[in-house]
Amino acid sequence: MGNDKAAIDNFKDYLHATFHIKDLGAPKYFIGIEIARSDQGISLSQRKFVLEFISEVGLSGCRPTMIPIEQNIKLTTAEYDRGISQNDDPILKDPSGYQRLVGKLIYLTTTRPDISYAVHTLSQFMHSPKRSHLEAALKVVKYLKKCLRLGILWSKQCDMKMRAYCGADYATCPTSRRSVTGYCIKLGDSLLSWKTKKHLTVSLSSAEAEYRAMAKTTCQVVWIRGLLKDLRIQV
Structure with missing residues (x-):
């Protein structure tokens, strides 16, 4: 990916000289994922x-x-x-x-x-x-x-503000008494990352479980901000 079309074309030519590749243009279907483009954005x-x-x-x-x-x-x-x-x-x-x-x-x-x-x-x-x-x-x-048609829409309009939501289900596992974290991170109205994961250790209170959920979410936010920074995208 990049914003220099000439550099992208040169890189494609290099790949084609090394391996036999075929440029199929903008993707519409890739390993089971349907990709559609519209005035609203890109939907998966x-x-x-x-x-x-x-x-x-x-x-x-x-x-x-x-x-x-x-x-x-x-x-x-x-x-x-x-x-x-x-x-x-x-x-x-x-x-x-x-x-x-x-x-x-x-x-x-x-x-x-x-x-x-x-x-x-x-x-x-x-x-x-x-x-x-x-x-x-x-x-x-x-x-x-x-709900067959549900998917993800990456909106064309974006205010470049990152928002994160997280929560914890305290002691939800009946065998280990460990809590579960759930979070999602959005850039504007577009969903970037989401996850549900059981905690590695047992939390002694619901407040501790919530803090663990916040820490896990914060780590992901920091990683995404670093990735966007490498792509020269300011949020």
Whole structure:
């Protein structure tokens, strides 16, 4: 990327002399991500990927759901439930199907921050998933069917002000009692970065959990400001 077209063209010629490349112009579709340009800006979505995904898991005729994950749901590992009857929630004999399902959901978070928390929760059970984990993952797919066209818009209009939002869910993990941080960072009206992550240590109070969330968000803000500075963009 750059603002010197002559330098960009020279670099393309150098690459073409070294490797056989083809300039396809402005991108419209790239590894499952649809890219559309308009007067409002650039929008990214994975609608086609979602449709193929829903068809692959056999939920094309299912009833959509309004939310990706139930509020206050407590998914636990098999080790946590040891000693409890496993008849109601058995471990899946073949975890590969669950792993492929969650792997695709992880890729969808590239343009779908609304499922980040749900995917973060489900990805913790990749090695020994249970039936309840699979049912929760399929609920996310049903939610995706409800809102196929959602994506990200990078607005053409920007006031060059960076805004960050963060929060913490105190002691949300039933097995480790660790809290979860969620944050998103915007430049103007355009979403730049978002994440949901479990804390590495146990917080002794909700205030401590909130401060950890703020610290994590601040680190990301500092990194983005440094990147923009290298690109000679002042915020």
